[in-house]
Amino acid sequence: MPRLEGYSFGRVVADGEEQTRDLIVLPDRVVTDWWRRDGHSLAIEDLEEVLDELPPRLVLGCGPQGRLRPDPAVVDALERRGVAVEALPTDEAVRRYNELDERTTAAALHLTCCGAVGRRLGDRDRALRRATTTRESPTACGRAL
Numbered sequence: 001m002p003r004l005e006g007y008s009f010g011r012v013v014a015d016g017e018e019q020t021r022d023l024i025v026l027p028d029r030v031v032t033d034w035w036r037r038d039g040h041s042l043a044i045e046d047l048e049e050v051l052d053e054l055p056p057r058l059v060l061g062c063g064p065q066g067r068l069r070p071d072p073a074v075v076d077a078l079e080r081r082g083v084a085v086e087a088l089p090t091d092e093a094v095r096r097y098n099e100l101d102e103r104t105t106a107a108a109l110h111l112t113c114c115g116a117v118g119r120r121l122g123d124r125d126r127a128l129r130r131a132t133t134t135r136e137s138p139t140a141c142g143r144a145l
Helices: 072-080 090-099 123-134
Strands: 004-008 011-014 017-019 023-025 057-062 084-088 105-110
Touching: 004 090, 011 023, 057 090, 072 084, 084 090, 090 105
Parallel strands: 057 084, 057 105
Antiparallel strands: 004 011, 011 017, 023 105
16 A cells, blocks of 8 residues: 655655655555646546545645645535545645555645745634534635635
């Protein structure tokens, strides 16, 4: 089962190999060069190649500043398929993935935010991000949708 380590802007080590492009980590394989139709959003079509392989939990790495935003319809569609989604900045997503059971968890990681000038997430954003996992309010990577 793949492990993640050594994330820094634009790179992560997945299953012992350095990756410098966005990727999806599944229990049995790593999908490299993951491309989305719109770089900072997530549509169900972006997961089409792996939909039938997704385990019960998907940790979504939204980039260092959390700019990637999953469409709420995508989160709903995944939940209907039995896949819980956690959306976090990528460094936190890597840590979270490593805390969970790799047999029942996948990670979809956006490693950079091309040309984005982001800001560090503040206390309010962290609180909103925590709400994502408890379904208190709709959020994407710590920001209200």
